[in-house]
Amino acid sequence: MSSESTRTLSEADSKQLLAEYGLPILAEYTVATVGEAVVASVKTGLPCVLKLCGDTIAHKTERNLVRLGLASNSDVERAAEELLGQATTADGAVALLVAPMVRAAREFIVGADRSDEFGPVVMIGVGGIFAEALEDVAFRLLPVATSDIEQMIDDLATQSMLDEFRGEPAVDRAQLIAVVKAVGDAMVARDDIASIDINPVLIADGKAVAVDALVALV
Amino acid sequence: MTIDLLPLFEPAGIVVAGASSHPGKFGFAVLHNIITCGYSGRIFATNRNGGSLLGIDCLTSVSQVPVGQADMVYVCVPAQAVAGVLREAASVGIRSAFIASSGFGEGGDDQGQAHARGLAALADELGMVIAGPNGQGLVSTPASFCAQFVGPFPPAGGVSIVSQSGNLASGAMNYAAASGVGVARAISAGNATCLGVDDYIEWLADDPATTAIVAYIEGVADARRFYETVRTTTLRKPVVVVKGGTSDEGAKAAASHTGSLATNDRIFDGMLRQAGVWRSPDIGAAFGAAAALSVHQPMHGPNVAFLTTAGGWGVLTADAMSRASVQLMELPADLMDALDEVMPPRWSKGNPIDVAGGETRDTIPDALHLIAAHESVDAVLMLGMGIQSNTAALMRRGQFSGLEDIDRICSFHERQDRRYAEAIVEASQVTGTPILAASELALSNPENPGPATLREYGHPCYTSPGDAVAAFAALYERGRYLAANL
Numbered sequence: 001m002s003s004e005s006t007r008t009l010s011e012a013d014s015k016q017l018l019a020e021y022g023l024p025i026l027a028e029y030t031v032a033t034v035g036e037a038v039v040a041s042v043k044t045g046l047p048c049v050l051k052l053c054g055d056t057i058a059h060k061t062e063r064n065l066v067r068l069g070l071a072s073n074s075d076v077e078r079a080a081e082e083l084l085g086q087a088t089t090a091d092g093a094v095a096l097l098v099a100p101m102v103r104a105a106r107e108f109i110v111g112a113d114r115s116d117e118f119g120p121v122v123m124i125g126v127g128g129i130f131a132e133a134l135e136d137v138a139f140r141l142l143p144v145a146t147s148d149i150e151q152m153i154d155d156l157a158t159q160s161m162l163d164e165f166r167g168e169p170a171v172d173r174a175q176l177i178a179v180v181k182a183v184g185d186a187m188v189a190r191d192d193i194a195s196i197d198i199n200p201v202l203i204a205d206g207k208a209v210a211v212d213a214l215v216a217l218v
Numbered sequence: 219m220t221i222d223l224l225p226l227f228e229p230a231g232i233v234v235a236g237a238s239s240h241p242g243k244f245g246f247a248v249l250h251n252i253i254t255c256g257y258s259g260r261i262f263a264t265n266r267n268g269g270s271l272l273g274i275d276c277l278t279s280v281s282q283v284p285v286g287q288a289d290m291v292y293v294c295v296p297a298q299a300v301a302g303v304l305r306e307a308a309s310v311g312i313r314s315a316f317i318a319s320s321g322f323g324e325g326g327d328d329q330g331q332a333h334a335r336g337l338a339a340l341a342d343e344l345g346m347v348i349a350g351p352n353g354q355g356l357v358s359t360p361a362s363f364c365a366q367f368v369g370p371f372p373p374a375g376g377v378s379i380v381s382q383s384g385n386l387a388s389g390a391m392n393y394a395a396a397s398g399v400g401v402a403r404a405i406s407a408g409n410a411t412c413l414g415v416d417d418y419i420e421w422l423a424d425d426p427a428t429t430a431i432v433a434y435i436e437g438v439a440d441a442r443r444f445y446e447t448v449r450t451t452t453l454r455k456p457v458v459v460v461k462g463g464t465s466d467e468g469a470k471a472a473a474s475h476t477g478s479l480a481t482n483d484r485i486f487d488g489m490l491r492q493a494g495v496w497r498s499p500d501i502g503a504a505f506g507a508a509a510a511l512s513v514h515q516p517m518h519g520p521n522v523a524f525l526t527t528a529g530g531w532g533v534l535t536a537d538a539m540s541r542a543s544v545q546l547m548e549l550p551a552d553l554m555d556a557l558d559e560v561m562p563p564r565w566s567k568g569n570p571i572d573v574a575g576g577e578t579r580d581t582i583p584d585a586l587h588l589i590a591a592h593e594s595v596d597a598v599l600m601l602g603m604g605i606q607s608n609t610a611a612l613m614r615r616g617q618f619s620g621l622e623d624i625d626r627i628c629s630f631h632e633r634q635d636r637r638y639a640e641a642i643v644e645a646s647q648v649t650g651t652p653i654l655a656a657s658e659l660a661l662s663n664p665e666n667p668g669p670a671t672l673r674e675y676g677h678p679c680y681t682s683p684g685d686a687v688a689a690f691a692a693l694y695e696r697g698r699y700l701a702a703n704l
Contacts, residue, residue, distance in 0.1 A: 111476025118441045118485045123476050137479050139488035141445060147702040148492050155491065195474035216474060 007217050008058045011051060012097055014213040018196070021189070023182040024175065025210050028099035037080040038073055040098035047071045047101040052083040054094040058214055069101055102211055104202035105166050107131075110179050110210075112142065112187040112196040122184040124149075124176075126158050127200040134158065143188050149180045169206035176201070176208045186215075194218045221413070223421040225314035226347055227358040227403050231260035231288030232365065233312065235280050235303045236295035236319075237271055244318055245294040247367040248355060249274070252292075255364035255371045260287055280306040290314045292355065292365050297321030297333050300351070301340055308344040316365060317350035317408070324352050324409050334411050341412040353408025354384030357391065359401055360427045366406070375400020375676050376429030376512040377505070380418040382407050386434040386460070386501050393505035397660075398673030399512060402427035414439055416447040423451040430512035431455060432504050436462040445489050452494035453704060456511035456696055458504045459495050461486055494699040496692045503688060509678035510689035514652035516697035519596040521547035522690055523589045524570040527577060527602030532570040535599070535683045542691040544597070546570070553592045560584040579634070583641035590651040596697075597652040597690055598645075601683060603638045604659040604668030606631035611663060632667045639671030639679075646677075652693050656680040 009017065012030045019025050029040035030053065041048045052065040060066050065086060067079035080096055087094045107127035114120050118141055125137030138152040153162065153173060162171045183196050194216045202211050232252060238245035249263055253272055262283050265276040277283065280291060280303055291307040293300055297319050304315060323331035334351075341348045349356065355366025359374035368384070372394040381387035384406035394401045403425065405418055415435055422428045431451070438444040448457055464483045490497050496511070498504035522544050524535060536546040549557075549569050557565065562576030571589065573581055590598050610628035618624055639655070646653040660669035660679040669679040680686040 109475060111474060111479075113474055113477045113480050115480060115482075115485060117482060118445075118489065121480060121485055121488070123479060125479060135479065137484060139480060139485045140492045141442075141485070141489050144492070145703075151491060152488070155488075195477055197475045199475050214474070 009215045010053045010055050012053050014215040021182040021186040023210050026100050030095045034080040037096050037098055038076050041076045044100040049099045049101050050079045051097040053097040054091050102202050102204050104204045106203040107200035110183050110198040110201050112183050120187050124152050124180050142184050144184050149177045171203050172206045179208050192218050220420045221417050225289040228361040229289035233262040233288045233291045235264045235291050235293045237263035237265050244367040251364040256362035283310045286311045288312050292316045294318045314347045320352040322351040322409055337411050348412040350408035353406035357404040370395050373400035377508045378402045378422045378428040379404035379432045380415050381434040382436045389501040390505050397678050398676050399509040399678050416444045420447050430508045431457045432508045434460045449493040457495045458508045459497050460504045506685050506689050507692035515650050517596040517694040518697050520544040521596040523595045524599045526570050526572050529572050531601050538684045538687040542687050544690045544694050550594050556588050582638050586641045586645045590645040590649040600655045604635050604657050604666045607635040607666045635668040636671045639668050643675045654686040656683045656686040
């Protein structure tokens with residue numbers, strides 16, 4: 001597996017790149033200041049999410065750079081101040097990403113990688129807190145046909161995650177297929193991409209939405 | 219471009235280089251097998267000391283073979299002498315070789331690896347197709363050709379076998395011999411130094427004798443080439459793969475989550491699915507799937523009708539089906555009505571279609587034809603064949619076997635089980651609907667007219683309903699794949 005990528009794109013840039021290939025993302029705003037964050041949160045609506053974002057920041061959760069469920073202007077202000085304060089000189093240029101808060105019971109992970117043995121591959125798996133325990137994933141070689149992606153989803157062991165679930169409708173498969181297709185198409189079109197992680201893809205009211213994205217360049 | 223392997227599988231003449239007078243040696247066994255299994259081409263053998271072996275006057279060198287009289291040399295001389303033998307073979311017009319000799323780097327030693335590099339270079343230089351080294355040999359039933367130093371020589375049929383383990387090639391052929399679903403070609407690829415698994419599969423895709431391919435794979439040299447080869451092949455012929463080394467977790471510490479989940483086996487598995495290959499966990503299951511795929515059409519849907527002469531199997535078999543992506547179908551009303559006409563009054567009136575022991579002479583064949591011909595039925599499972607003949611076998615062994623009534627009723631039961639088996643073959647051929655039979659009598663009483671007749675016709679008789687259900691899953695997956703990709 002490719003492990004020598006030289007740089008990663010910021011979450012915002014990663015999403016923007018993948019949106020060009022059809023990745024469903026929410027309207028979100030990259031801002032520089034606390035005041036701009038508050039203005040942006042009016043556009044996203046409350047509650048919202050704030051993340052510290054930058055080209056060298058690959059693992060936000062591990063560094064506690066994500067603030068969820070911000071329900072008031074003062075919540076947003078405080079979170080923005082904290083996050084900007086957590087930036088280190090090693091992070092280089094940083095920004096605040098303001099996004100709507102998505103509530104979802106189900107998570108998937110979608111990604112792509114370049115294998116030494118098989119070349120470019122695409123993956124879908126069950127995400128969330130048990131993802132590493134379940135390791136319920138399906139891979140295909142790129143490029144993939146839509147019928148291949150349908151079969152990947154059928155290959156997941158935890159099929160009940162795709163049906164109606166805790167009062168939410170069944171997963172819109174066509175739209176989940178579009179997420180995998182976008183990731184695969186980007187990987188095929190761009191030789192300079194080493195790997196892509198969309199983690200998580202949340203299922204909100206049956207619809208898949210990419211809430212985080214990380215593109216690593218070769 | 220496909221490499222022409224006909225000189226390997228159907229040579230007009232064969233030379234065994236390094237034939238031995240000792241029946242315990244490879245060089246004896248292979249010559250013996252070539253002669254006794256009915257190969258009709260010219261047979262030559264070389265031995266340093268000359269002499270006569272199994273009725274053949276040995277030459278002392280391959281260069282003494284008359285030019286143009288042989289297409290293939292089977293080599294069992296020591297590794298360091300192989301190159302010399304191949305040069306001599308090329309000089310008398312021989313175009314193909316199977317190298318049984320070991321010592322080509324399979325143990326990781328430098329000298330062996332040097333021999334292997336030399337062999338690859340020599341294949342290019344001489345323009346020869348070279349199988350092995352370190353393999354058991356090959357089988358080609360269309361040529362009655364058994365160029366291997368082990369058994370068995372399986373019955374002729376449509377399944378072809380490519381194996382990176384000679385032992386597992388023999389294993390698949392043993393299942394072929396046991397089931398009667400025969401073999402077209404089988405090759406033990408050995409170290410696959412010159413010809414890889416994908417080269418064989420590519421040739422078998424064009425081989426008119428081959429109707430299904432089973433491959434045992436430990437590793438492929440070029441995964442992308444393998445993928446492209448099998449993907450093209452499966453559009454024409456079913457391919458079943460057993461992959462060894464699945465516990466070898468290939469994923470290394472990776473920067474991405476995706477990379478850390480990307481074990482080689484997971485990707486290999488996805489690649490096989492994408493290429494329309496059916497993957498089996500072991501050789502027995504692989505042969506079981508290949509047998510169904512070789513004999514029957516793919517299933518167009520998941521609906522299985524289940525005809526049985528007795529109860530008891532229904533619940534477990536229905537459970538096995540639901541785990542395997544096929545299903546015990548609901549019988550449509552018009553089929554129920556039609557069955558009412560031919561079934562005894564106490565039949566189950568549903569699926570499983572159980573005659574409940576009330577069958578008369580034509581009940582089973584008539585019902586089988588009706589069911590298989592119905593448009594909503596994608597496949598039929600037939601259980602209960604052979605039960606009466608099993609009773610008859612006991613009666614025939616007892617001290618009352620001479621009673622006229624016993625002989626008459628035993629003969630009737632034996633004829634009936636033969637008819638059931640023939641009805642399975644005929645109804646599946648006439649309707650194109652796969653009909654699979656299962657009975658453990660195929661193991662416990664192979665001469666029972668039920669399983670014995672299926673074997674005679676080259677149709678599988680699975681030894682458990684679960685094995686038949688696994689074969690249905692392979693037939694249905696193939697149907698789905700072809701519908702999506704053709």
